[in-house]
Amino acid sequence: MxxxxxxxxxxxxxxxxxxxxxxxxxxxxxxxxxxxxxxxxxxxxxxxxxxxxxxxxxxxxxxxxxxxxxxxxxxxxxxxxxxxxxxxxxxxxxSFAAILAGVGLGIGAALNGSMGNFAGGVMMLLFKPFKVGDLIEAQTQIGTVLEQGIFNTIILTPDNKTVILPNGPLSTGTISNYTTHGNLRVDVKMLSRWI
Known part of the structure; x- marks a missing residue:
């Protein structure tokens, strides 16, 4: 045995x-x-x-x-x-590639707004409509650019407020850059009275 x-x-x-x-x-x-x-x-x-x-x-x-x-x-x-x-x-x-594609699609759908801000940030970093230190007006805000990131741009207003602008709407909206050429033209209307 x-x-x-x-x-x-x-x-x-x-x-x-x-x-x-x-x-x-x-x-x-x-x-x-x-x-x-x-x-x-x-x-x-x-x-x-x-x-x-x-x-x-x-x-x-x-x-x-x-x-x-x-x-x-x-x-x-x-x-x-x-x-x-x-x-x-x-x-x-x-099957692994299909799972990876599904996960990517789910993440993309969940981050829809963030992806728009990301795409806007990349476009602005590529085309450079302004740089850090420029005085800009965008989205009804005016201020000096403190930081330009991938997802948002931070500006400091004249009354010392920090404003965070999302890059998605910022990249598709109107941006006025007051410091591009170094000189500003200021029109002042004066009333005169002759006595």
Whole structure:
């Protein structure tokens, strides 16, 4: 009885060892290929995002825009790299991509207003209708620009109030920049009385 159990355990161990050897022969090239794809892809992503940052610096883009665009590019390329690695291993990525698209759609719908502010902020950082320190009038507010961010712009009014303007409506509305040319024309109407 004990010999029979010992023989069954030995046979089972031999079977498991042979199965592990077959799996190693089958999956080792895929795993090595996936590791190589990840390493080469990570190196390419690092070089590409550095080149984009240098190009934006050369063209004098806003630092917050440079950081944002560089990290956005790095994130998107990393997701694509991980999909390529998973596919090399043998995982089915169509369902994963569908889930990723659904999550992106849900997040986009939830952040509808924020996405408009974000898009407006990117457009204003690209086209620069004003810069920090300029005196502007927009959305019935007038003040000096303290900070220009991705989602909103902060101005300081003449009566020392801090006003936060969302970039979505700001980018599609009328902006009067009083300091673009350095000189302001002021018309003063004077009444004179002759006695």
């Amino acid at each position: 004990i010999l029979l159990q010992l023989e069954n355990a030995t046979n089972q161990a031999s079977y498991l060892l042979a199965k592990a050897k077959d799996m190693a022969i089958e999956y080792a090239p895929k795993l090595i290929g996936a590791i190589l794809i990840y390493l080469v892809g990570s190196w390419i992503i690092k070089k590409l995002s550095g080149a984009i940052e240098r190009m934006l610096t050369r063209h004098n883009y806003d630092p917050s825009l440079k950081t944002f665009l560089s990290s956005l590019l790095r994130g998107l390329l990393t997701v694509l790299l991980l999909l390529a690695v998973f596919q090399k291993i043998g995982m089915e990525i169509t």
